[in-house]
Amino acid sequence: MTQAPVMFTLALVSARRVTAVAFLTTLAAGVLSVLWIRPESPHVVQAMVSWSLELLAVTMIGHSYRMRRLLEERARIARELHDLVAHHMSVIAVQASTAPYRIKGGASEEVLREFRDINAAANTSLTELRQLLGVLRGDRDNPLTAPQPSLDGLAELVESARRAGTPVHLELPEHTPEVGAAMSLTVYRIVQEALSNVIKHANGAATAVTIALDGRDLVVEVVNEAGAQSVPGSGYGLVGMRERVTLAGGELFAGTLADGRCAVRAVLPQGEK
Numbered sequence: 001m002t003q004a005p006v007m008f009t010l011a012l013v014s015a016r017r018v019t020a021v022a023f024l025t026t027l028a029a030g031v032l033s034v035l036w037i038r039p040e041s042p043h044v045v046q047a048m049v050s051w052s053l054e055l056l057a058v059t060m061i062g063h064s065y066r067m068r069r070l071l072e073e074r075a076r077i078a079r080e081l082h083d084l085v086a087h088h089m090s091v092i093a094v095q096a097s098t099a100p101y102r103i104k105g106g107a108s109e110e111v112l113r114e115f116r117d118i119n120a121a122a123n124t125s126l127t128e129l130r131q132l133l134g135v136l137r138g139d140r141d142n143p144l145t146a147p148q149p150s151l152d153g154l155a156e157l158v159e160s161a162r163r164a165g166t167p168v169h170l171e172l173p174e175h176t177p178e179v180g181a182a183m184s185l186t187v188y189r190i191v192q193e194a195l196s197n198v199i200k201h202a203n204g205a206a207t208a209v210t211i212a213l214d215g216r217d218l219v220v221e222v223v224n225e226a227g228a229q230s231v232p233g234s235g236y237g238l239v240g241m242r243e244r245v246t247l248a249g250g251e252l253f254a255g256t257l258a259d260g261r262c263a264v265r266a267v268l269p270q271g272e273k
Contacts, residue, residue, distance in 0.1 A: 003030075004058045011062025023059050027052060078133045086129055093122035117163055150184040151176060151211070154191060158209060161195045165203050166224075168195065171210045177218055179270060186244045186268065187211065187220050193237045194222035194264040202226065202262070217250075220266040223257070241266070 003026055011019045034048060096119035100107045107115075149157075158170045179187075191209055198207050207224040238254055241264070245252040250268040257263050 004054060007055055008058040008062040011059045012066050014066075016063065019059060019063060023055065026055065081129070081133055086126060086133070089122050089126040089129065093119050093126060096122060114163070117160060121160065148181065148185050149188040149192070150181065151179070151187055153188060154209070154211070157188070157192055157195065161199060161207070164199050166195070166199055166205065166207055168207045168209060171208065171212075173211060173213055177211075177213055177270070179218060183218070183248060183268060183270070186248050187218065187266075189244055190220050190241055190264065190266050191222060193241050197237060197264075198222070198224045198262075214267070216270050218268045218270055220268065221263065222265075223261055223263040226260045226262065 007019075007023060007026065010022050014022075030051065031048065034044060096115045099115050100112050103111075154172070155170060158168045161168045195207070195209070198205060202224055205225040207222065210219075210221040210223075212219045212221075241254065242252050245266050245268065248268050250266055252267075253263065253265045255263065
């Protein structure tokens with residue numbers, strides 16, 4: 001039958017939803033054709049069952065091949081990321097830790113602190129990168145169990161931005177809101193990306209980070225004065241923020257205010273406890 005190779009090819013190249021719709025449509029068309037013709041053969045039911053099982057089998061085989069190809073591609077991407085990024089992050093961490101000993105005449109305490117911060121940031125980024133690569137590779141034997149960033153880490157995040165030359169004021173609610181781990185991580189990542197953008201595009205501009213409660217909504221705001229710098233960005237950070245906020249069922253504003261300041265404002269419903 002011609003339907004079997006067609007379904008196999010479709011399952012091999014298409015998403016599961018598309019394949020499922022095509023399978024059900026083909027199956028329904030086959031059954032309706034038999035009912036329309038009204039054959040008198042006593043073996044028609046057996047033939048229809050056999051045909052349906054054959055169609056299902058080739059569809060599942062095609063889908064299995066597709067999933068295997070996707071897993072292989074994810075593993076390849078993970079290897080490429082490790083080769084291209086993890087190696088360089090490791091070099092940065094090592095160089096930052098050894099640079100003070102290679103400076104003739106020694107280094108001041110301020111310079112030493114800068115190198116320690118660079119080393120710590122590189123190691124943190126390397127740890128998170130390895131966690132991501134483990135997910136891409138599908139590692140399950142030795143999963144990394146390091147805690148994810150949360151609301152508790154905002155003060156340290158803001159302090160790192162200050163050390164990078166950006167004056168940041170952090171305002172938190174009097175009582176830390178009780179939110180789930182996913183929501184807490186979302187808030188941290190939004191603030192992290194917003195501060196990264198300030199450092200890249202307007203380093204030195206006065207910035208305010210505010211976490212507040214508005215009814216049952218958690219409001220995250222990062223507002224900075226206009227900076228003298230103008231460094232083009234890729235836009236991926238903003239896309240990532242929007243994806244996180246959308247997954248949390250919230251709304252995001254990112255742009256320039258009427259007074260010329262730049263702002264990121266996320267409203268996140270506290271549905272997770």
